[in-house]
Every structure is written in structure tokens, then in C-alpha cells.
Amino acid sequence: MKRFLLAVLFFAVLTALWEWAFRAKIWSPVLLPAPQQVAEYLKTSATDGTLLQATVITMRRLLIGYVIGLIGGLPLGLLTARWELFHDTVGTLALGLQTLPSVCWVPLALLWFGQTEAAMLFVVVMGTLWSVVIATDTGVRHVPPIYRRAALTMGSKRLHIWLKVILPAALPFIVSGMKQGWAFAWRSLMAAEIFVTILTGFGLGQLLHYGRELSAMDQVIGIMLVIVVIGLLADKILFSPVERFLHRRWGTNP
Amino acid sequence: MRFGHKTGSVTEELALVSPSKLAIDKVSKSFHSRAGTVLALDRVSLNVAEAEFVCIVGASGCGKSTLLNIIAGLEKPDSGTVLADGRPVTAPGRERLVMFQEPALFPWLDVLGNVLFPLKLKPNLTKKDRRDVAKYYLELVELTRFERANIHELSGGMKQRVALARALAPNPRVLLMDEPFAALDALTREQLYGDLQRIWKSRRKTIVFVTHNVREAVCLGDRVLLFSPHPGRVQEEFIIELPRPRDLNSVELATYASRITHALKSGAQSEAATAK
Numbered sequence: 001m002k003r004f005l006l007a008v009l010f011f012a013v014l015t016a017l018w019e020w021a022f023r024a025k026i027w028s029p030v031l032l033p034a035p036q037q038v039a040e041y042l043k044t045s046a047t048d049g050t051l052l053q054a055t056v057i058t059m060r061r062l063l064i065g066y067v068i069g070l071i072g073g074l075p076l077g078l079l080t081a082r083w084e085l086f087h088d089t090v091g092t093l094a095l096g097l098q099t100l101p102s103v104c105w106v107p108l109a110l111l112w113f114g115q116t117e118a119a120m121l122f123v124v125v126m127g128t129l130w131s132v133v134i135a136t137d138t139g140v141r142h143v144p145p146i147y148r149r150a151a152l153t154m155g156s157k158r159l160h161i162w163l164k165v166i167l168p169a170a171l172p173f174i175v176s177g178m179k180q181g182w183a184f185a186w187r188s189l190m191a192a193e194i195f196v197t198i199l200t201g202f203g204l205g206q207l208l209h210y211g212r213e214l215s216a217m218d219q220v221i222g223i224m225l226v227i228v229v230i231g232l233l234a235d236k237i238l239f240s241p242v243e244r245f246l247h248r249r250w251g252t253n254p
Numbered sequence: 255m256r257f258g259h260k261t262g263s264v265t266e267e268l269a270l271v272s273p274s275k276l277a278i279d280k281v282s283k284s285f286h287s288r289a290g291t292v293l294a295l296d297r298v299s300l301n302v303a304e305a306e307f308v309c310i311v312g313a314s315g316c317g318k319s320t321l322l323n324i325i326a327g328l329e330k331p332d333s334g335t336v337l338a339d340g341r342p343v344t345a346p347g348r349e350r351l352v353m354f355q356e357p358a359l360f361p362w363l364d365v366l367g368n369v370l371f372p373l374k375l376k377p378n379l380t381k382k383d384r385r386d387v388a389k390y391y392l393e394l395v396e397l398t399r400f401e402r403a404n405i406h407e408l409s410g411g412m413k414q415r416v417a418l419a420r421a422l423a424p425n426p427r428v429l430l431m432d433e434p435f436a437a438l439d440a441l442t443r444e445q446l447y448g449d450l451q452r453i454w455k456s457r458r459k460t461i462v463f464v465t466h467n468v469r470e471a472v473c474l475g476d477r478v479l480l481f482s483p484h485p486g487r488v489q490e491e492f493i494i495e496l497p498r499p500r501d502l503n504s505v506e507l508a509t510y511a512s513r514i515t516h517a518l519k520s521g522a523q524s525e526a527a528t529a530k
Contacts (some may be wrong), residue, residue: 149352169362
């Protein structure tokens, strides 16, 4: 409770500083609106539904792309960990493409898919896939060989070993890879939405973009706040419980 | 096996005494590395009777662990045969379970989950049977209170006791133990010698126990085989005729141990002499 109050206090002070900067007129009010104005923008866009709609569209793109990336990345990672041939080929490709900032996929996606949802999905999938492949591969390679040997003597065989021993043993690595994949997907989607105006739906990135076009700083800051909050929530709701479980089971320090 | 009579099948499962006999015939194995070829095992022959407790003692690197892995089916010999119950060993299987020096417990499962792991691989057991069997063995190693504990919360000795329960749970004919207590402190070890003898007697297992600790071997084994290194061979065999349960600190046990230690040292000396 004390920690929570301190956190609240911290953000209150931050807002107060912002308010002070606005009143001191250090920057023009066009560039730095008051916290009040941003709050009002958020209130109106929340009541007229634009904010919710944009959030739903963005989250749908993100989730679909992320799940596709996971479904593709996990088996690919297992393949690269199991067979050297895959490691040398697909593994090297994954390593190379993972270092590519995912924004760099946007021009290619646009030329290939045009102004469509597919372009968005493609960018998100590319952001997710390679991190998951590499994390799964690393995780499997770090499984102590003794687990496999112990399972073998207990009568465990091929598929059973992979599902019941190797995969759970690699879980801490895989989860951190999933988390990284999520972060990459989120960043690449925002970049794509800012650059690509498509008519199939306005996401948060597009709202941000039009905020800039209209010099509506309250909108820009408001949407940025929403994006930050979504990122925080995803971390707290999606990954924190899993990570807490892993730390408790494995006895590692959080 | 009758169905619909669960308690009956559990008693049956627990009462089933399945002796086995191992016949190891002229097994050789060499390892190749950049430093050259090492003959780890040189035509080793050995027979283990049903419900016998055999200890293999030798300096580290004498090939005793390799022999154990070959009996387990985890490694293949270059030549020679291993028969378990008259059938050649080609792959690892749950009728010959291995206990390693590390507990090799699975950290993603709790204590009960670890003991259940081999039971889930055993057909013809209902969920309740498995739980009952697992709990029976946890009680045998006196860890019932810790069945919901995570592995990292256990001490070294408790981990090895869970590993023992996990190895015993699927009721293997043969238990292969590769220095399972080497990493434990003396006090815990002594307690586990008592546990192991008690369990061996009540469950009538065939045990092959590899160690470099001579007193441990004398305390546990019906027979102690002395291995000599480079190449790994059975140098000498000692029958231990001491009543059980044996006290690690008794004079009789120490007498046996000093005889074997003496033989071990003379073997090492003669090897050093030939090397020169």
C-alpha cells in the first residue's frame, strides 16, 4: 500500500511539473497543452467512441499478428534447435532479420500488400516471429542434457520428451522471447500505423498521425498516454503472472 | 488384473516383486578425442543375480559410469553384450532406472509431479492409482509433507530422496545408481544408506551402485567390484558378509574397507609402474 501511494505521489508530482511548465509559458500552448486539455481530449474521444474504436482496431491487429508469429516461431525454433541444418539456415536467417528494426519492414509491406490490413499484419508478424524463433532455439539448447537422459531411462520417448521435458525446461527462455516479441510487435505496429493510412480502420497510430497533421497537441499527447498505458497493462496482465510463476517454480530471482 | 477394484490393483502394483538378472559379457567401449583413443572398458564381464546389491568401486575415470550407462542403454558398447532378463539391452527403458549424481529433478514440476512423471508413462494405471503409488513412495522416503514443495526449496539430501522415490515409483527391476550421494554431506549420506538398505530389502530390487567411496560400497553391497582404470577392467571382487543393517562406523566394516582400499592403491601403483 505504501509503495502504491508513493507511485501515485510520483505521478502527481510529474503532472504538477507539467502544469507548472504550461503556466510558466516556457513553450507555446500549441506545443505544450495543459494536462487539463489532454484530459478533456481523452474524455471527449472516449465518450464519442473514437478512442475505443481505435484501440480495438489496433489491439486486433496486434493480437492476430502476434499469435501468428508465435504459432510460426515456436515450431521453427524447435526445428532449428533439433537439426543443425535448420540452425545453419533458418537460424542464421532469424538472427539476421531479428537485428533488422521492424520499422524497416513497412516499405516492403506497403509495396507487396498495398494499403491493406495484410500489410499491417505482415509487419507485426515479422516483428514477433524472429525473436520467438531465437528464444525457443536458445531455450532448447540450454536445457541440461541430464533431463533428457533421466526422461529416457523413465521410458519417455521422442515426442513425449519434446512435449513434457524439453519444452517445459526451455519455458523461461521462451517466455522472455515471447515478451520481447510482444514489444517488437507493438513498436512495429505503431510505426506501421503512423506511416500507413489505410481505409480499413483507424488505429491508435493513425490517430497520432492525424493529431500531428492538425497540430492537435492534446490529441498527440493523449494518444501517447493511451499507448503507454496499454503497454503497461499488457506487461502486468499478460506476462507478469507467468513470470511470477516461473520465478516461484524455478527459484530464480525476479 | 481386475478392473473396478482400484484398491486391489494398487496393492498388486505395490506388491509386484519383479526380480531381474543382468549378464554383461565382454563389453568394450572406447572414446575418441583429439588427445587420442581411450579404452574406457576392456572386455568387462559381470553377472548380477536377482535382488543382489552390487557396488562398483574405482578411481574416477576408470569407466565405471560408462558401464552403468551401457547397462542402462543410454550408451552402446563397441563390442560385447548386455542381457537383462535374458534379453539384449538396445535402448533405455523403465525396467532399468538410473539415479544420477545430480538429482536431475524437473524444476517445472513440484515434488509430487516429479514422482508422478514416470508413472504417467506406465500404462494400465488409473489417475488415482498413480497418485496412490507416488504417495506411497514419498512416504517411503519420508517426504510426504513436502509433496507440494518446489524443487529449489529442498535441501540436497531431500532432492536425492525425491529422485530415489521417482526412480522406485514405476517399480523397475533394476536400479542403476551413479554416485547418487557423492554431492551430499556425510550426515545426510549416512541417513540415506539406512534408507536405501531398508528400501532395497523391502522392495527386493537388483541394484548396481557405482561409487568411488570404498566405505560406502562396503556398507551397501553384497558384493564389491574393484575397477582398475586404463583400460577399465574388473580388478578384484570382494564378497561382503556382514549382517544388515550395517553400521558405517563398525570395526568389521572398516576392516573390509581398508582391505579394498589397499587393493585399490596397489592397483594404482602397478599402473603407475607400467606407465613408467
